[in-house]
Structure formats: C-alpha cells, structure tokens
Amino acid sequence: MKIVVCVKQVPDSAATVVAENGQVSWGDAPLVINPWDEYAVEAALKTKEAHDGTVTVVSMGGENAKEALKHALAMGCNDAILISDPALEAVDTQGTAQVLAAAIKKIGEVDMAFFGRQAIDGDAGITPVQTARVLGWPALTLAATIDVEGDTVKVERSIEEGRQTVSAKLPAVFSLVKDYGEPRYPSFMGIRKASRAEIPVWSLADLGIEAPAAVVEWPQIINPPKKDVTCEIVEGGSPKEIAEALVDKILAEKVL
Amino acid sequence: MNTWVYIDNFKGEALPASWEAISAAKSLGGSVTALVFGSGVEALAKTAFEYGADEVLLADDASLADYRVEAFASTLSKLAAERAPDVILLPTTTRGRELAGMAAIDLKTGVLVDVVALELDGDKVVATRPIYAGKLLQKTVCNATPQIITLRGRVFPKPEAVAGRSGTLTKVEAAAGDVPTTVEGYAETEGGVSLTDAGVIVSGGRGVSNNPDLTPPDGMSDEEAEVWRAQQGFALVGDLAGVLGAAVGASRAAVDAGYIPYSHQVGQTGKVVSPDLYIAAGISGAIQHLAGMRNSKIIVAINKDPDAPIFKVARFGVVGDLFQIVPALTEAFKAKLGK
Ligand SMILES: Cc1cc2nc3c(=O)[nH]c(=O)nc-3n(C[C@H](O)[C@H](O)[C@H](O)COP(=O)(O)OP(=O)(O)OC[C@H]3O[C@@H](n4cnc5c(N)ncnc54)[C@H](O)[C@@H]3O)c2cc1C
Ligand SMILES: Nc1ncnc2c1ncn2[C@@H]1O[C@H](COP(=O)(O)O)[C@@H](O)[C@H]1O
Numbered sequence: 001m002k003i004v005v006c007v008k009q010v011p012d013s014a015a016t017v018v019a020e021n022g023q024v025s026w027g028d029a030p031l032v033i034n035p036w037d038e039y040a041v042e043a044a045l046k047t048k049e050a051h052d053g054t055v056t057v058v059s060m061g062g063e064n065a066k067e068a069l070k071h072a073l074a075m076g077c078n079d080a081i082l083i084s085d086p087a088l089e090a091v092d093t094q095g096t097a098q099v100l101a102a103a104i105k106k107i108g109e110v111d112m113a114f115f116g117r118q119a120i121d122g123d124a125g126i127t128p129v130q131t132a133r134v135l136g137w138p139a140l141t142l143a144a145t146i147d148v149e150g151d152t153v154k155v156e157r158s159i160e161e162g163r164q165t166v167s168a169k170l171p172a173v174f175s176l177v178k179d180y181g182e183p184r185y186p187s188f189m190g191i192r193k194a195s196r197a198e199i200p201v202w203s204l205a206d207l208g209i210e211a212p213a214a215v216v217e218w219p220q221i222i223n224p225p226k227k228d229v230t231c232e233i234v235e236g237g238s239p240k241e242i243a244e245a246l247v248d249k250i251l252a253e254k255v256l
Numbered sequence: 257m258n259t260w261v262y263i264d265n266f267k268g269e270a271l272p273a274s275w276e277a278i279s280a281a282k283s284l285g286g287s288v289t290a291l292v293f294g295s296g297v298e299a300l301a302k303t304a305f306e307y308g309a310d311e312v313l314l315a316d317d318a319s320l321a322d323y324r325v326e327a328f329a330s331t332l333s334k335l336a337a338e339r340a341p342d343v344i345l346l347p348t349t350t351r352g353r354e355l356a357g358m359a360a361i362d363l364k365t366g367v368l369v370d371v372v373a374l375e376l377d378g379d380k381v382v383a384t385r386p387i388y389a390g391k392l393l394q395k396t397v398c399n400a401t402p403q404i405i406t407l408r409g410r411v412f413p414k415p416e417a418v419a420g421r422s423g424t425l426t427k428v429e430a431a432a433g434d435v436p437t438t439v440e441g442y443a444e445t446e447g448g449v450s451l452t453d454a455g456v457i458v459s460g461g462r463g464v465s466n467n468p469d470l471t472p473p474d475g476m477s478d479e480e481a482e483v484w485r486a487q488q489g490f491a492l493v494g495d496l497a498g499v500l501g502a503a504v505g506a507s508r509a510a511v512d513a514g515y516i517p518y519s520h521q522v523g524q525t526g527k528v529v530s531p532d533l534y535i536a537a538g539i540s541g542a543i544q545h546l547a548g549m550r551n552s553k554i555i556v557a558i559n560k561d562p563d564a565p566i567f568k569v570a571r572f573g574v575v576g577d578l579f580q581i582v583p584a585l586t587e588a589f590k591a592k593l594g595k
Contacts, residue, residue, distance in 0.1 A: 011388070013389070013524055013543070014542075014543050016391070017388040017391040017392055018392070019392055024388070035525060036525070093366075093369075094360060094365075094366055120524060121387065121388055122387055123369070123370065123385075123388070123389065126356065126357030126367055126369060129325065129357040130360065130361050133329070133357070133358045133361040137436070138436035138437045139354065139358070140437070141354060156443075158518075158519070159351075160350055160450060161442065161444055162444040164439060164441075164442050165440040166439055166440065168438070178525060215398060215399050215400045216367070216398050216399070217397055218397075219395060219396075221392055221393070221394050222393050223393070224386070224390065224391075224392065224393050227550075227569075229555075229570065231557070231567045231571065231572065233567075233575060242574055243587065244588045246556070246572060246574060246585065246588070247585065247588040247589055248592075250572065251592065253533075253553075253554050255455075255532035255533045255553055256500070256532075256533065256593075
C-alpha cells in the first residue's frame with residue numbers, strides 16, 4: 001500500500017492574528033502542523049500498519065513547512081517531500097490542488113492520498129476534493145472510519161445528516177475528521193530520526209508543470225470590526241430571581 | 257448579472273441556507289436561476305419559485321438519487337459550460353462546498369468559500385470571507401467565470417415565500433458520467449435541531465460535570481462517574497434547549513471527555529454557528545471555542561468564574577453555579593413563554 005499524506009504548516013490555533021498594512025501577522029506565535037492534518041497522518045499510519053506499506057508526507061510551502069513534515073516523520077511517516085517554488089507564493093486552492101496532484105503522480109503508484117479536512121489559516125476545506133478531481137480519483141471526504149479490502153475501500157463519512165457509508169475502488173483521495181480518533185504523539189525515537197532527516201525539495205520544474213494561474217485573488221485583508229459588547233452581569237437574591245431577570249432581558253432583545 | 261443558486265437538498269428536503277442564497281443572488285441584480293438536482297425533487301422547483309427564483313433548471317434523474325459529488329459536479333459543470341452563468345452561489349454545506357470545489361476544477365475557475373458579504377465592483381463580485389477562524393476578514397475576487405461562491409448559513413436573510421409565485425421550469429439532463437463511488441447507506445444521528453441552522457443554541461462545557469451534590473451509582477470508575485455526572489448536567493442543558501426549541505452545543509473539552517458526541521462541538525475544529533441566541537453554560541471561552549460562536553447575535557454566559565473569558569463576548573452574564581441557574585432559567589422561560 002503506497003500512501004501519501006498532505007500537510008500544511010499554519011500558525012497555532014491560539015495565536016493572535018491581526019492584519020498589519022494588509023498583511024497577515026501572527027507575531028511570534030509558533031507555527032505548527034495544521035491540527036486537522038494530524039488526523040490525516042494518524043489515518044495514514046493506521047492504514048499502513050494494517051496493510052503494510054509506506055507513507056510519504058508532502059507539504060507545499062516555504063522552508064518552514066519542513067517543521068510540519070518533521071512532525072509527521074516523528075509520528076512515523078517513512079519519508080517527506082517539500083514542494084517549494086517562488087512562483088507558488090500567492091497560490092489559491094485550485095493551484096494547490098494542481099501542484100499536489102502533480103506531486104502524487106510523480107511519486108507514482110499511489111493507492112491512497114490523505115488530507116486534513118481544512119487548513120485553519122485559509123479555512124477553505126476544498127483542496128482535497130479539488131485534488132481528487134484533478135487526479136480523476138474518487139473523493140471520500142470527512143471520513144470517520146476507513147476499511148480497505150483488496151482494492152476496495154469503504155468509509156463512513158460524517159455529514160450534516162449523520163453517517164454516510166460510501167465505497168469506492170482505489171486509488172482514492174480521503175479527508176479526515178476528528179471522529180477518526182486522536183492522533184498519536186511523536187515518539188522519542190521518531191523525533192530523533194526526524195531531526196536528522198534530509199528532506200528533498202521539489203520545484204515546479206521537478207514536477208514538470210507550469211505555475212498554476214491564480215484564479216482567486218485577495219486584494220484586501222482586514223481586521224474584523226470590533227464588536228462593542230459590554231457584559232451586563234445579572235444578579236439577584238436567588239437563582240429564581242436571577243433567572244427571571246435574565247429571561248426578561250433576553251426577551252427584550254427580541255431574539256426569540 | 258445572471259446568477260445561479262444551487263439548492264442543496266438531502267433526500268428531497270432543501271437545507272434552509274439554500275433559500276438564503278436566493279436573496280443573496282437578488283442583491284447582485286439580474287436574473288436568478290435555481291438549480292435543483294436529485295431524483296424525485298420536482299417539488300423543490302415549485303418552492304424555489306416561491307422563494308424568488310425566476311427560472312429553475314431541474315435535473316431529476318435516477319442517476320442523481322444518492323448525492324455523490326462526482327455526479328453532481330459533472331452535471332453542474334456541463335450546464336455551466338453550455339449556459340455560461342456569471343455567478344454560481346451555493347450554501348456552505350458539506351455538499352455545497354465539495355460540489356463548488358470540483359466544478360471549479362472542471363470549469364477552470366475558482367471558489368470563494370464560506371462568504372459572509374457580497375458587493376459588486378462592475379461585473380466582479382467582491383466577497384468577504386472570514387479566515388483564521390474569523391480573526392481576520394479577506395476580501396476576495398475570482399478572475400475567471402463563472403465566479404463560484406459558497407455562502408455561510410444564517411448570514412443572508414431568508415426570503416419571504418410567496419405562495420403561488422412561479423417562473424420558467426427548464427428540465428435538463430443529468431450528466432452523472434461514470435461515478436466512482438457507491439453509497440451503501442446512512443445512519444442518521446439522533447434527531448433534534450441542526451446546529452448550523454439553529455436560531456437558538458444552548459451549549460455545555462466541562463463545567464457540566466462539576467456537580468458535587470450528585471452521587472454516581474455504585475461500582476463506577478472515576479472516569480465513568482465523571483461522564484455520568486456530565487450526562488446529568490447535559491440533561492439540564494437539554495431541558496433548557498427543549499423549552500427554547502434550541503440545538504444543543506458543546507465545547508471540545510466536553511466532547512473530548514466523552515460527555516457528548518463530536519457532532520455537537522462548536523468551535524474552530526467543530527461547527528461554526530451564528531444563532532440569534534447562544535447560551536454557554538460551564539464554558540470558559542477559549543479562543544478556539546469563541547471562533548465558532550462569537551458571531552452569535554446575543555451571547556449569554558453562565559459561569560462560576562467571574563474572570564472566565566466567555567464574559568468578554570457575552571451580552572448578559574450570570575456568575576454562578578450552572579446547576580442552580582440552568583434549571584431556574586428553564587422554569588422561567590416556561591412560565592414567560594407560556595409553555
Ligand atoms: C487545535 C485546537 C482546536 C480546538 N478546537 C476547539 C473547538 O472547536 N471548540 C472548543 O470548544 N474548543 C476547542 N479547543 C479547546 C479549547 O482550547 C479549550 O480547551 C476548550 O474550549 C475548553 O472547554 P471548556 O470551556 O468546556 O472547559 P474549561 O476551559 O475547563 O472550562 C470549564 C468552565 O466551566 C466553569 N465551571 C465549572 N463548574 C461550573 C459550575 N458548576 N457552574 C458554572 N460554571 C462552572 C469553569 O469556571 C470554567 O470556566 C481547541 C484547542 C486546540 C489546541
Ligand atoms: N500547501 C499545502 N501543502 C500540503 N497540503 C495542503 C496544502 N494546503 C492544503 N493542503 C491539504 O488540504 C487540506 C485542506 O486545505 P484547505 O482546502 O486549504 O482548507 C489540508 O488539511 C491539507 O491536508
């Protein structure tokens with residue numbers, strides 16, 4: 001079983017992020033592997049363990065994306081590839097999908113490509129389906145369970161209405177949700193191995209593709225308008241009194 | 257402007273955000289065409305007219321019986337290639353997001369995802385979307401046509417339905433193609449109000465397990481006893497939700513501790529919600545939780561810690577024990593709402 005897992009390096013979810021002169025700034029908050037992608041790595045490793053095989057972790061980004069790759073290596077991935085090219089600086093999800101699809105093709109004979117459900121910086125959540133479409137592979141997104149038997153895979157997807165069970169033939173693209181199960185922590189040995197890993201860097205030329213056209217642009221990034229809420233603390237002599245006062249105030253807001 | 261609106265439906269039932277997209281489409285000016293895809297979904301076309309669609313493109317075909325994104329995307333892409341709409345709007349549901357993503361690849365265009373405001377600059381739509389879990393807003397445009405945009409639910413107004421209003425119904429062919437996936441079945445979750453569509457949400461956090469007055473049944477491990485306590489706490493949250501016709505939400509800490517299934521989680525790695533009223537009980541208000549609910553119209557916080565960050569986003573707060581306040585609120589609402 002040849003598995004690829006795609007990960008992105010993002011600012012920590014607890015970072016204070018602001019727009020400064022139209023640029024995104026997260027101060028000195030740490031960059032981390034996108035939290036959703038840890039579930040994807042976990043699923044890739046579990047599948048590899050159950051079916052024998054290898055897991056290659058891929059990230060498109062700058063030099064610092066190597067840290068996300070190393071985290072995945074430390075969790076147990078076999079090897080890592082960084083895709084980096086100055087022409088990819090303002091790439092949109094369509095472009096990312098073209099590039100990741102080209103990388104998956106170049107790696108060759110891939111059976112399963114795992115993704116996180118969403119990157120917590122751009123919050124798009126469409127790269128997995130777009131990559132699947134470029135590859136012409138089925139997209140089994142929001143998977144909570146994955147069962148492989150021979151060249152057939154069955155997944156339970158977490159959708160609005162509950163769980164949907166879908167099957168398809170491999171190769172296929174998957175995105176993972178939290179229901180899959182908590183990602184493992186990197187082991188001590190894994191961390192040592194990852195810190196010594198030489199990570200190859202592929203450019204667009206290595207992938208044999210042109211820079212994808214940027215169809216989506218974002219001319220402006222702004223701080224959201226400050227909401228002026230002052231919290232009115234409701235007090236009273238007993239829970240009943242407090243509750244009655246609070247209910248009156250809520251009803252006065254006419255939101256019910 | 258020729259704007260299409262995809263009516264997201266599950267087994268013939270439209271998701272409310274689809275109708276909101278019709279009012280967003282109207283705000284762009286020009287004609288509004290609703291897309292109704294599925295099997296046995298003709299009734300939805302009638303509803304789409306009532307909500308304001310001028311035209312409906314109806315692809316009603318057995319090959320579209322079970323939603324499979326590949327089949328729906330091929331149908332949408334073929335229609336769009338033939339008829340060249342300027343803009344395609346979809347609700348940011350699971351299906352809407354994926355359909356938009358795939359069709360954009362087919363049509364060599366882009367998607368503006370989870371948009372909360374639209375404005376026009378000539379024939380370009382400038383869309384505003386939250387990024388970094390709403391810590392920033394991005395103004396974004398699509399340089400190709402059709403401009404594909406998914407809209408966040410409960411942001412655009414739901415149009416008034418006008419009974420008997422009608423328009424041009426055009427039946428079109430499905431173009432499912434070879435669909436690589438088979439839907440084997442569904443296990444629907446416990447009923448109740450869906451979080452993302454809810455007008456009112458009552459959420460519980462780790463605090464719901466913190467009732468020292470409860471004595472768990474004999475023979476439980478500490479962990480089981482904690483979950484048992486939490487379930488009693490969530491029962492109180494559920495009672496309040498019941499009186500208000502509200503959905504039940506939860507913090508990640510409550511979900512991770514096994515108090516309640518993940519489908520109830522609100523926040524950055526759960527659901528992003530924007531109800532008119534959000535009541536948080538025993539939730540501290542971590543930044544990742546706020547990311548999912550800070551756009552609620554009125555936030556009410558019940559927490560025994562006066563310094564809990566949730567009070568910074570709340571309109572009303574009670575500093576107190578949720579095990580006393582929540583049941584009292586349920587009773588007070590019952591009385592005042594005449595239930
Ligand atoms: C990558 C990442 C993603 C995350 N995503 C999410 C997410 O999507 N959603 C989310 O919610 N969190 C998320 N978190 C977790 C988040 O950081 C917090 O840990 C979590 O929200 C805390 O939940 P809580 O408020 O229920 O628990 P706590 O922080 O433990 O707060 C419990 C609160 O209950 C109060 N309390 C206790 N007993 C009572 C009582 N009897 N009466 C009244 N009040 C009481 C306490 O004063 C306290 O304020 C994420 C974290 C990370 C790192
Ligand atoms: N630059 C990237 N490099 C590798 N994987 C990515 C990249 N961007 C997005 N992905 C993958 O696509 C998923 C969804 O991203 P997005 O569509 O941007 O929200 C992420 O969770 C990753 O698995």
